[in-house]
Amino acid sequence: MITEFFKDFDFKNFWSECSYSARDYISVLADDEMIDSVEKELGYKLPGSYIQMMKSQNGGLANKSVFPTAEANSWADDHVAITGIMGIGRERTYSLCGERGSQFMIDEWGYPAIGVYFADCPSAGHDMILFDYSNCGKDGEPEIVHIDQENDFKKTFLAKDFETFIRGLKAEEAFEEE
Template sequence: MEFTFYKDFDLSKFWSECSYSSRDYIESFPDDAVIESVEKELGYKLPGSYVALMRTQNGGLVNKSCFPTTEGTSWAEDHIAIAGIMGIGKEKIHSLCGEQGSQFMIDKWGYPATGVYIADCPSEGHDMILLDYSNCGPQGEPEVVHIDQENNYKKTFLAKDFETFIRGLEEEEKLD
């Protein structure tokens, strides 16, 4: 597979190494059969840039965990923060089809069923990051949005696609 995503982006410093990440997020590298199974269960085609990133490490905590916003959220006036990115799989608690994965957030927390929840936030379930397929359909290229449960599931646009979201993450200190 030709690597067409993340050109001129240093992925070697992207993931944070910690035991929590290993225990609750990081799945084995996804092969085509796992990806197909997860997509079928969720009902959405995962973006190529998401799959490519999960083939470098399949989920986990990140070193740059904040994304600037043009409007305030329940987290901050000028940004959102993520705890970790869910891997493609079913084994870890924080994987797409895991015990607290995307469907869990829809079924148990009442999040809108308009896509795939791919990243949790430090609020422990009170806001999430969504691959939003509302404008493109289940086979299209989703936008990345922040969903704020504390504010009646308010949707805040973050990025036109997943790679743009990843490239836009910044260190917390830069935004404090």
């Protein structure tokens, strides 16, 4: 497999192996037919780095689940946390087109329809991580932003792209108060 993204990145210890992840997040590996179908349903071209990652494991909980921020949000003064990364599919509760997927967050929770919500947070729906297509159009390379429902859906820039976001995730312990 030719890898355009994540050169020198070790996924060996990236994913958390637990029953919750297997039951609610991890879908069968994404194939081209499923990717096309999900992109059509969502109305956006998914980032190549995300697609490549989902072809090796399609969603799940990450061992490193904290991303540093330059500004405070409803979760913390200096970071956001993710629960899991949604896979490409429909069958898992937390997959892009699943029961609690991207469109659910827009329709039921009132999140802005400016992209694809791909990672949930420990706040049980009160903040989400988004592929933000506001600056690039539906076929461009989206920025990664945090949307804070508790703060009037405030948008906080996190990373220029998905790979940068994944590489920037840190262990929770790095942000625990002493």
